[in-house]
Amino acid sequence: MNCKASFTSISYSRAIARHLGLQEKDIWQLLVGTKISADRFIYDDTPIDSDDQKVIFQNTLNICDNLNYGLTLGETLAPPAHGTMGFLANCSPTLYTALEDFSKFLPTRVSFGHLGLSYDDEKITCLLHTIYNDDRHINRMVLEAFSISLNILIENVIGKPFTDGEVHFTYEKPKYWHEYQQHFRCKVLFSQPVNKIIIPINLKEYPNVSSDFSTYQVYKNLCQKQLGELNTDKYSTSDRVRKQLLLAPPGKSMNEDNVASAMFISKRTLSRRLKKEGTSFRRISSDVMNSIAKSYLRETDIPIENIANLLSYHDSSSFRRAFKRENTISPQAYRNQHRKPFTPENTM
Structure with a gap:
C-alpha cells in the first residue's frame, strides 16, 4: 500500500x-x-x-x-x-x-x-x-x-x-x-x-524470543491486506468494531468493554448502536475470529492447538466446536480442502 x-x-x-x-x-x-x-x-x-x-x-x-x-x-x-x-x-x-x-x-x-x-x-x-x-x-x-x-x-x-x-x-x-x-x-x-x-x-542477528516463523509469514503475507482493511472509508459502528478487533494482537482478545473504550463510548451505547444496525458485538466478534481462523488454516502450517491459543480460546476443543458450528466442518477438514500449497513464492 x-x-x-x-x-x-x-x-x-x-x-x-x-x-x-x-x-x-x-x-x-x-x-x-x-x-x-x-x-x-x-x-x-x-x-x-x-x-x-x-x-x-x-x-x-x-x-x-x-x-x-x-x-x-x-x-x-x-x-x-x-x-x-x-x-x-x-x-x-x-x-x-x-x-x-x-x-x-x-x-x-x-x-x-x-x-x-x-x-x-x-x-x-x-x-x-x-x-x-x-x-x-x-x-x-x-x-x-x-x-x-x-x-x-x-x-x-x-x-x-x-x-x-x-x-x-x-x-x-x-x-x-x-x-x-x-x-x-x-x-x-x-x-x-x-x-x-x-x-x-x-x-544484529539476535534471535527474537517471541518469534514464530509461521505467524511471521502470516503477517508478512497479510500485512498489506490488513492495513488496507484498517484504512477504508467505512465508519459504521459495525465497521469500527471490526477494525478494533483486527487491531488486537494474537492471543489477546478484546472484549466489549475494551472496544467501547477504544471508540470513546460506553458499553451500553455500543450495544445500542449495534442493535440499530441489526447486529451485536458477539456476532461481529465471531465473524472476525472465524475469518482470521480461516486465514491461518489456509495459509499457514500452524498447528490447530496453536491457532486456538492465538485466537484466545481456552483449549483446542473449544476452538474446534466453535469453528464447526460456524462452518459445518472441522478445522482440519477446512484446512484439507482449502490449504494453499507451500512454495517459496508464498513467503515473499
Missing part, C-alpha cells in the same frame, strides 16, 4: 485521546484549530494531514500541560499500537529484521517520522527524523515517543533490558532529564549532531 507522504493514520491521535482520558463529548479539545470535526475524528478513518497532526500535537501539550508528555506517550506506543506493522515487527525472526520491518512499513502509518537503518562492523544505527523541527516542543515530544516505542520493540525482541546501546538527541537536556532513566536502561545523550539509537553489532 502506498501512502501519501503528507498524511498520517488517525489511529495515533485516537491513542492520544484515549491516553488523555477524553470522552466523546470532550474530543473537540484535541481538534481546536484543525479542519477535523469530532464526528470525523471518531467515525472516519481518513488519514490526517501533517498540518492538522501538528495542531493536534500542540493541543495535546496544552491539555496535559506537561512538556514531558512524550515520555508517557511513548510507553503507550508499544508495537501493537502500530497495527499490523507492529505485530509483524514483534514476531520477526531477529532484531535486525524486526527493525527492517518496522522501518519498511512505518511510512504506511505515519508521515511525520522516518526511521533510517544502517550498520557497520561495530554497530547498528537507527536514525530518527521528524518533520516538526520548527517547533522544539512538538519535535521533542515526537522524538521522545518515537525513541521509547523503538526501545520497547528492541527489548521485546531480545527479551531483556537494552543496556549496551546509546540514545542520542539533538535538543538540549530538558529540565526533566532524570525521567529518561525510567524509560531507557542505556546511556542517553543530549545536544548531539543527530537523533539516533546505537545498537551493538553483536545484537
Whole structure:
C-alpha cells in the first residue's frame, strides 16, 4: 500500500485521546484549530494531514500541560499500537529484521517520522527524523515517543533490558532529564549532531524470543491486506468494531468493554448502536475470529492447538466446536480442502 507522504493514520491521535482520558463529548479539545470535526475524528478513518497532526500535537501539550508528555506517550506506543506493522515487527525472526520491518512499513502509518537503518562492523544505527523541527516542543515530544516505542520493540525482541546501546538527541537536556532513566536502561545523550539509537553489532542477528516463523509469514503475507482493511472509508459502528478487533494482537482478545473504550463510548451505547444496525458485538466478534481462523488454516502450517491459543480460546476443543458450528466442518477438514500449497513464492 502506498501512502501519501503528507498524511498520517488517525489511529495515533485516537491513542492520544484515549491516553488523555477524553470522552466523546470532550474530543473537540484535541481538534481546536484543525479542519477535523469530532464526528470525523471518531467515525472516519481518513488519514490526517501533517498540518492538522501538528495542531493536534500542540493541543495535546496544552491539555496535559506537561512538556514531558512524550515520555508517557511513548510507553503507550508499544508495537501493537502500530497495527499490523507492529505485530509483524514483534514476531520477526531477529532484531535486525524486526527493525527492517518496522522501518519498511512505518511510512504506511505515519508521515511525520522516518526511521533510517544502517550498520557497520561495530554497530547498528537507527536514525530518527521528524518533520516538526520548527517547533522544539512538538519535535521533542515526537522524538521522545518515537525513541521509547523503538526501545520497547528492541527489548521485546531480545527479551531483556537494552543496556549496551546509546540514545542520542539533538535538543538540549530538558529540565526533566532524570525521567529518561525510567524509560531507557542505556546511556542517553543530549545536544548531539543527530537523533539516533546505537545498537551493538553483536545484537544484529539476535534471535527474537517471541518469534514464530509461521505467524511471521502470516503477517508478512497479510500485512498489506490488513492495513488496507484498517484504512477504508467505512465508519459504521459495525465497521469500527471490526477494525478494533483486527487491531488486537494474537492471543489477546478484546472484549466489549475494551472496544467501547477504544471508540470513546460506553458499553451500553455500543450495544445500542449495534442493535440499530441489526447486529451485536458477539456476532461481529465471531465473524472476525472465524475469518482470521480461516486465514491461518489456509495459509499457514500452524498447528490447530496453536491457532486456538492465538485466537484466545481456552483449549483446542473449544476452538474446534466453535469453528464447526460456524462452518459445518472441522478445522482440519477446512484446512484439507482449502490449504494453499507451500512454495517459496508464498513467503515473499
